[in-house]
Amino acid sequence: MAIDNQPELRTVTVTRYGKPLREGGSLPALVEADDDFLYVLKFRGAGQGTKALIAELIAGEIARTLGLRIPEIVFATLDAAFGRTEPDEEIQDLLRASEGLNLALHYLSGAITFDPVINDVDARLASQIVWLDAFVMNVDRTARNTNMLMWHKELWLIDHGAALYVHHTGPDWPESSRRPFAQIKDHVLLPWATELDAVDADFRKLLTSERIQAIISLIPDDWFTDRSIAESPDTLRQIYAQFLETRLASSEIFVNAAKEARNARV
Known part of the structure; x- marks a missing residue:
């Protein structure tokens, strides 16, 4: 059956390794690709492996479906040659472990980190972002690490690799799908999220089964790397x-x- 509005991701080839962005444990890097754009590259060989890339892809494209601002997500091919000339042994190991298809986000040059003390967010947008993060179980949008940027006076969402953390925890997916998201209490935008019921009604209409299936279909076969699981990529x-x-x-x-x-917070 054909799926309407099938999302598509471009594939680029990394041509130049710029510099590591030493944030958290994943060591993303600023790179240049063969389309002459800069990207923040997320490595398949980093600590959480391809599951972090799957979470980044799913949560990012869901956010885009819901009308939130997300930098363009692309597949990024990393050639084996990059690991040979890097002098830093830790980065060299990461590059070698990440040969093949990775994930990258368009680099928002000049963007600044969102600061809830300085930057205003209206109730509608705050409610939309809180809803998204509760839905995809994103543990990483706190005051300590907002994972939001201000770019051209607009708010952009980044870094969703910590979402869908239940795919690290074992086979209790059915039970987890119906659980509340306890970590939402620490969400940086929660105090302003006063329109959650209205947002819920709107987002349930936008996020159709067909759209979810279309987003999931984007996951490459070779990102399912858990050798302890016998199921096929389609399963x-x-x-x-x-x-x-x-x-x-x-x-x-x-x-x-x-x-x-x-x-409880307000």
Whole structure:
């Protein structure tokens, strides 16, 4: 069956390794690609492996579907030659472990980190971002690390590799899909998220089953690298899709939890 509005990701080839962006444990890097654009490259050989790339891809494209600002996400091919000339042994090992298909986000030159003390966010946008992060279980949007940028006076979302953390925890996907998201209590935008019910109603219409399936279909086969799992890539894709569709169908659980957490904070 054909899927309407099938999302597509471009594929670029990394031509120049710029510099590491030493943030967290994943060591992303600023690179140049064969289209002459700069990208923030997320490595398949980093600590959380390809599961972090899967989370980045799924959460980012869901956010784009919901109308939130996300830098363009592309597949990025890394050639074996890059690991041979890098003098830093840690980075050299990372480059060698990341040969092949990685993920990258368009570099927003001149962007500055979002600061909730300085930058204003209206209730609607705050509610949209809180809803997204509760839905995809993104643990990494706190005051300590907002993972948001201000670029041309607009707010952009970045770094979703810590979302969908349940894919690291084992086979309890069905139970996890219906759980509230306890970590939402630490969300940097929670105090301003006063329109969660309205956003929930709108987003449930936008995020159709067809759209979820289309996003999941983007995951490359060779990103399913867990050798302890016998299922095929198609079967594993359907686990992700079922998790998201079940979670969406029971969204009142995580919405109510977010509202309760907000009331406790304010």
